[in-house]
Amino acid sequence: MSGGGRREEIRAHLDSTRAQLEATRAQLEATNARIEKKAGRNLFLAIGVGLLLAGVFLGSLLFFDGILFVWFIALLVGVAVVELATAFRVAGRRVPRIGVVVSGLSMVAAAYFYGAEGLLLSLFAASALLTIWRVVEGLAARTPVEPKTLIRDIFSGLFTLVYVPFLGSFAVLLLAVPNGQWWVFALVLVAVSVDIGAYAAGVTLGKHKMTPRISPNKTWEGFAGAAVAAMVAGVGITVAALDQPWWVGLIFGALVLLTATGGDLTESLIKRDLNVKDMSNWIPGHGGLLDRLDSLLPSTVVAYGLALALGVLS
Template sequence: MSGGGRRGEIRAHLDSTRAQLEATNAKIEEKAGRNLFLAIGVGLLLAAVFLGSLLFLESLFACFIALLVAVAVVELATAFRVAGRRVPRIGVALGGLSMVASAYFYGAEGLLLSLFAASALLTIWRLIEGVLARTPVEPRTLVRDIFSGLFTLVYVPFLGSFAILLRAAPNGEWWVFALVLIAVSVDIGAYAAGVTLGKHKMTPRISPNKTWEGFAGAAVASMVAGVVIALSALDQPWWIGLVFGVLVLLTATGGDLTESLIKRDLNVKDMSNWIPGHGGLLDRLDSLLPSTVVAYGLALILGVLS
């Protein structure tokens, strides 16, 4: 066979392989709702930044959380505004950052007080905007906008700041690491089992891609991860790891479904397209935000936060 014929065969083989890979990736993306390979690459990059900030300096971790909070609250406020609810983006960003700073410097009491202060700031901000608007704003519209802004403050910076409170505890970096590890295990277990075995829809009206098989995979992955991390890093018995895994399984799944409900209410597919392969930042934090409270509560019950 001539050299040109061999090159033609090799090129045809490569084209066939590429077409098969693209077809396989398209099927996975259609079933799972995202680009698998791109999502993994971006996820690894985010994980590296997270671990670097978590394990080296507590102040660096607080800055990392502050950055996530600032981006996420602006993202959610923008989604609300697209849906016709005017949430002051600068107001929620300032309020969110003040809550993160209060949690870092003054602990749980500071976080709670800053929530009230940020809520008052946001309410006054929106009322002033309404008064100064060129066209009259109906009271019902103002109330709706204010409550959307208050929800933003509670959902993102208040819940997210519990990670700072947990990090401040003795051995706190490993508790935060355990929380994220279990939450990621939930996501991976649900993804793997859902893509390969998923047939029975879990909540078709809320999240069409979720299946009971995926939930079962998430349950197995979260409990295994919980037991392993409890024994290896948290100095806790295996059954505490099992409880930790089950609690995060429930809160992570609930957080994911809650964000799906929010997106359906706002009529958006993703909160934004800032993170390639993942959608918006909140699309990645939805399972972690409520789980931080559970992890903090478990550590509090066990006397870790002394």
């Protein structure tokens, strides 16, 4: 074969390979687009960011006797309250961002140093501080603020305090119980399993809408997948790491299934009320921080309550 014929053959082979690669890429993009349309997020990007967040979580939890985890919670609370306060402000409800950050971090510190009693007292103190803060802001404003608007703003701020730092601080309380690092790990594992189970079953099998007006992507098939994942993860981690019988794992899984799903739907209601798709776009593939914490926040309370009921705290 002549040199020219050989070059033509190589060129034809390269063109064929390039065409195959283009077809494969187009197929992958089409598949990802179908998954994203059905599940509401970019799967591959979400997995990558999720693994990074998981690494940070595990590193903060397992090293330096958990103190890094407390700082991690404080960071999450600080960012999340700013995120929610900003969303409220975009919707016309003025929530003092500095006020909720100071109050939220104070609640995390109170939970760490003074336990459940300190957390409760700090919630009352933070509520009073935020109320006074907003009233002073309203009185000092150049344009008079109507009492109805002021009351709405105050209640939005109080909701922010309860929803993010108060619920989130239960993770700090849970860390303080005997074997607390494993309790926190178990909580996150089961909550993440609920999310993964719902996502996988919803994408592959989902047909029957669960709450179309609140969260259009949720299906009953997804909920069933979440239930199976929660029970398996709950029993496995409870027996392996928490030194509790298998039936406690079933209870753990069922409780987190309900709170995680309820937390997700609650945040969807908040976003619908504020007319936003995501709380922010800070986390690629996941939306805002609260879009990732919505299932964990209420679940921290039931995990702490279960530990309390089992006598782990005594």
